[in-house]
Amino acid sequence: MAAAFAGGTRLRFGVRTPQRERTVRGAFLAALLNGTATIRPATIRAAVAETDPEEHPKPRSTPARFIPAKFASARTAPPGPPALRLINAHVVGLLGLEGARIEHVVDLLDCTFEQPPDLRMARLVGLRMRGCKVPGLRARNVRVRSDLVLEAGFTSDGVVDLTDATVDGTFRLAGAVLRGGAHALLAARIRVSGSLMAVALRAQGEVRLRGADFGGSVHLGGARLINPGHNALEASGVRVAGSLFCDAEGGRFTAEGRVLLDGARVGGNVVLSGARLRASTVERPVLVIPRGTADEAAALVADRIRVDGNVELDDGFTSTGTVRLPNAEIGGYLRLSGARIGQKALVERAIRARAGEAGKAGAGGAGEDGGVDVPAGATTRPAGTAAAGTAAAAGSAEVGDEPEPGAEDDGILHIPVALHADGVQVRGDLDARGAAHGAFTGPSAREAALLAYGQVRLVDARVRGSASLSGARLVGPGIDVLFADRFKVGGTLFLRDLRAQGSLRLQNAEIGSTLDCSGAVLRDPRRRDDGTAKPSLDARVATVGKDLLCSGGFTAEGGVRLLLAEVGKTATFAGALLGHDPDGTALGARGMTAQQLVLRLDAEQAPRGRVVLTGTRAASVVDGPGLWAAGGGVAVEDFTFGSIASSPDVDVRTRLRWLREVQPDFAPGPYEQLATVYREGGDEELAQVVLVEKQHRRYSELGLAHRAWGFLQRWTVGYGYRPWLAITWLTAFWLFGALWFQWHEMLKLNDDESPVWNPWLLAADLLLPIIDLGQDNRWQFTGASQWIASALIAVGWILASTAAAGAARVLKRV
Numbered sequence: 001m002a003a004a005f006a007g008g009t010r011l012r013f014g015v016r017t018p019q020r021e022r023t024v025r026g027a028f029l030a031a032l033l034n035g036t037a038t039i040r041p042a043t044i045r046a047a048v049a050e051t052d053p054e055e056h057p058k059p060r061s062t063p064a065r066f067i068p069a070k071f072a073s074a075r076t077a078p079p080g081p082p083a084l085r086l087i088n089a090h091v092v093g094l095l096g097l098e099g100a101r102i103e104h105v106v107d108l109l110d111c112t113f114e115q116p117p118d119l120r121m122a123r124l125v126g127l128r129m130r131g132c133k134v135p136g137l138r139a140r141n142v143r144v145r146s147d148l149v150l151e152a153g154f155t156s157d158g159v160v161d162l163t164d165a166t167v168d169g170t171f172r173l174a175g176a177v178l179r180g181g182a183h184a185l186l187a188a189r190i191r192v193s194g195s196l197m198a199v200a201l202r203a204q205g206e207v208r209l210r211g212a213d214f215g216g217s218v219h220l221g222g223a224r225l226i227n228p229g230h231n232a233l234e235a236s237g238v239r240v241a242g243s244l245f246c247d248a249e250g251g252r253f254t255a256e257g258r259v260l261l262d263g264a265r266v267g268g269n270v271v272l273s274g275a276r277l278r279a280s281t282v283e284r285p286v287l288v289i290p291r292g293t294a295d296e297a298a299a300l301v302a303d304r305i306r307v308d309g310n311v312e313l314d315d316g317f318t319s320t321g322t323v324r325l326p327n328a329e330i331g332g333y334l335r336l337s338g339a340r341i342g343q344k345a346l347v348e349r350a351i352r353a354r355a356g357e358a359g360k361a362g363a364g365g366a367g368e369d370g371g372v373d374v375p376a377g378a379t380t381r382p383a384g385t386a387a388a389g390t391a392a393a394a395g396s397a398e399v400g401d402e403p404e405p406g407a408e409d410d411g412i413l414h415i416p417v418a419l420h421a422d423g424v425q426v427r428g429d430l431d432a433r434g435a436a437h438g439a440f441t442g443p444s445a446r447e448a449a450l451l452a453y454g455q456v457r458l459v460d461a462r463v464r465g466s467a468s469l470s471g472a473r474l475v476g477p478g479i480d481v482l483f484a485d486r487f488k489v490g491g492t493l494f495l496r497d498l499r500a501q502g503s504l505r506l507q508n509a510e511i512g513s514t515l516d517c518s519g520a521v522l523r524d525p526r527r528r529d530d531g532t533a534k535p536s537l538d539a540r541v542a543t544v545g546k547d548l549l550c551s552g553g554f555t556a557e558g559g560v561r562l563l564l565a566e567v568g569k570t571a572t573f574a575g576a577l578l579g580h581d582p583d584g585t586a587l588g589a590r591g592m593t594a595q596q597l598v599l600r601l602d603a604e605q606a607p608r609g610r611v612v613l614t615g616t617r618a619a620s621v622v623d624g625p626g627l628w629a630a631g632g633g634v635a636v637e638d639f640t641f642g643s644i645a646s647s648p649d650v651d652v653r654t655r656l657r658w659l660r661e662v663q664p665d666f667a668p669g670p671y672e673q674l675a676t677v678y679r680e681g682g683d684e685e686l687a688q689v690v691l692v693e694k695q696h697r698r699y700s701e702l703g704l705a706h707r708a709w710g711f712l713q714r715w716t717v718g719y720g721y722r723p724w725l726a727i728t729w730l731t732a733f734w735l736f737g738a739l740w741f742q743w744h745e746m747l748k749l750n751d752d753e754s755p756v757w758n759p760w761l762l763a764a765d766l767l768l769p770i771i772d773l774g775q776d777n778r779w780q781f782t783g784a785s786q787w788i789a790s791a792l793i794a795v796g797w798i799l800a801s802t803a804a805a806g807a808a809r810v811l812k813r814v
Contacts, residue, residue: 013088026095097122162187170194180205199250209235217242221249232257243268262303269309279321297321314338325421333428342418342453415476418454426463434471458484466491476502477524506539515544518552525558535561564591572598579609582631591615601626613639628658636670652686737763746779767796
């Protein structure tokens with residue numbers, strides 16, 4: 001032993017050698033390393049004389065107080081610097097090196113220890129314990145000036161305590177097995193100049209890296225960390241100069257228990273591609289607007305994490321609990337494509353329970369889009385603290401597994417939070433889309449997109465690039481399944497082909513380019529307390545820099561709300577299916593502004609509910625018959641636009657009929673707006689048709705006298721918009737009167753006068769009030785002529801009055 005140590009050679013015990021012959025006292029090894037061991041010369045000569053590794057010489061006696069064992073081999077290589085190199089040794093007693101300064105390499109392979117080695121505050125040149133089996137390792141404040149190697153089957157049945165340790169090289173834990181009960185590895189504030197290589201690590205108990213500092217990368221690919229109900233990996237405040245890998249390298253990274261990365265700083269990427277996280281610890285509740293709290297059985301807690309590169313939670317990443325990224329700062333992109341997040345069993349169980357109460361057995365099964373269906377009128381809300389027991393029961397199951405029975409049900413459908421990323425800042429893109437064979441739509445693409453069971457929160461989040469959830473599936477029936485108030489996206493927000501059970505809430509959102517919802521299907525919207533549905537897409541006071549696209553089969557069961565929204569270019573709902581309840585609102589666009597508003601809906605695509613365009617402003621509008629056949633009517637007060645067209649084109653009579661159908665009560669604004677559009681487009685005649693119809697509807701809703709007066713104005717002067725009608729009527733009555741008096745000559749009224757009989761001037765003098773042509777009051781009217789003359793006078797006054805009223809309207813328009 002002394003010769004091997006002095007020469008730095010490897011001392012190997014045979015694999016089949018009995019344990020008693022492989023036993024080494026820990027105190028002797030400590031004495032060797034400290035330079036205090038006394039070895040008899042005979043022992044040294046015997047050890048040096050052993051030359052053939054395959055030989056098995058007769059046992060020699062050695063002092064029991066030093067090394068009561070038989071060497072299988074002591075000579076392996078030419079002498080070198082002193083080092084302790086043992087293979088297959090069995091160490092009894094305590095290897096105590098507390099506070100020691102060891103200038104020799106310690107290289108142990110497949111050795112076993114009966115007591116945990118004590119390396120507290122020791123200073124070591126190098127420590128390698130590959131394949132060793134220990135009941136624990138006490139190494140607080142240890143310093144290793146090269147690599148610390150605990151890999152290749154290193155097994156600990158107790159706590160490996162490396163708190164405040166310093167490693168000047170690489171810390172290797174690849175393939176290690178740590179079974180420490182509550183804590184498997186305690187390495188808080190450890191400082192490693194190089195990387196942590198822990199691929200395929202197996203740990204039962206908490207792996208604590210809180211406040212650790214790594215000069216390289218952290219490799220945990222294929223690791224399996226088991227600590228159900230508690231923290232599996234506690235790395236709060238960790239600093240990693242390189243990247244953090246918890247991916248499928250060397251097998252799928254699995255954590256049963258929470259993974260804590262809150263406050264971490266990572267100079268490269270955080271990669272959890274293909275990782276599997278299971279958690280049942282109920283995290284602090286999250287307030288859900290307008291009331292209630294959401295239950296968080298958090299699997300990944302990365303609050304305030306700062307990553308200079310990318311965060312990859314994709315390619316089969318699975319989490320049965322909440323993924324928390326609030327106030328995180330990500331220098332690259334955030335990738336969620338192919339991720340499966342949330343407690344599917346809990347969501348489905350809550351819905352089935354509600355369906356059972358409603359007497360609708362089986363209604364909570366999986367829908368055709370992979371989600372779950374909610375019975376009509378069911379009340380759901382994000383989970384509160386009352387659901388903690390259910391969450392704990394379901395948290396340790398895989399996505400899709402049934403939760404444990406016995407969880408308390410208070411009659412409310414508790415929907416947990418799947419992704420909590422309030423205040424996250426992403427300098428690149430947020431990518432949760434699905435892609436299959438180069439295409440980003442269709443069933444195969446949806447399989448590769450994000451699937452979230454529960455609420456996805458992006459309140460106050462910032463994405464400098466684009467954000468894509470195309471093809472994603474969000475399952476949160478009856479709640480705001482996407483809660484993204486004040487969400488800011490520098491580029492485009494893609495929601496193409498999205499499938500959501502629940503509502504999308506984008507209040508006060510700011511989209512720099514386009515909000516693309518083409519082909520999205522939004523069902524089972526959030527419910528009010530009275531059971532009525534809230535909007536499936538709520539983008540009130542949102543700002544969209546370019547286009548708002550809700551076409552291509554876009555379906556919103558709860559309708560769309562765009563109150564005071566601003567769209568820079570086009571807002572299109574061509575071919576959209578809006579609404580479900582005829583008493584609700586299918587499209588609420590009060591006060592919305594856009595350059596072009598496309599509401600081209602066929603008759604079979606008529607909105608099921610009310611369409612509110614009050615105060616909406618658009619430079620141009622394209623409509624269709626389906627819009628005006630909306631089940632709840634169309635509100636168009638103060639709806640202003642510069643031009644209007646339809647596909648296929650329709651005449652003015654059709655548009656007036658549409659207005660009558662959607663406005664049972666008269667309002668002048670829509671008629672005046674339509675007339676203005678026709679007039680500014682050069683169609684003065686069409687404008688007059690609209691204005692005549694406006695006056696007709698106005699008088700038709702007044703009293704009997706007003707209706708009679710309106711009737712006269714309509715057929716005599718067209719309410720002043722058709723002055724040629726007055727001339728036509730005057731001409732007709734003038735001809736009638738002239739011909740009558742042509743055949744019925746009157747007698748002179750005064751014999752002293754000698755007027756000249758002229759029936760043409762007489763008829764004109766009777767018809768035209770005020771004007772005197774010298775025929776009126778000159779003749780004596782008798783019989784029928786007296787009635788004819790009176791009728792001409794009355795007609796003249798009526799036509800003159802209506803003509804004057806019409807002229808006044810014309811002058812007011814001018």
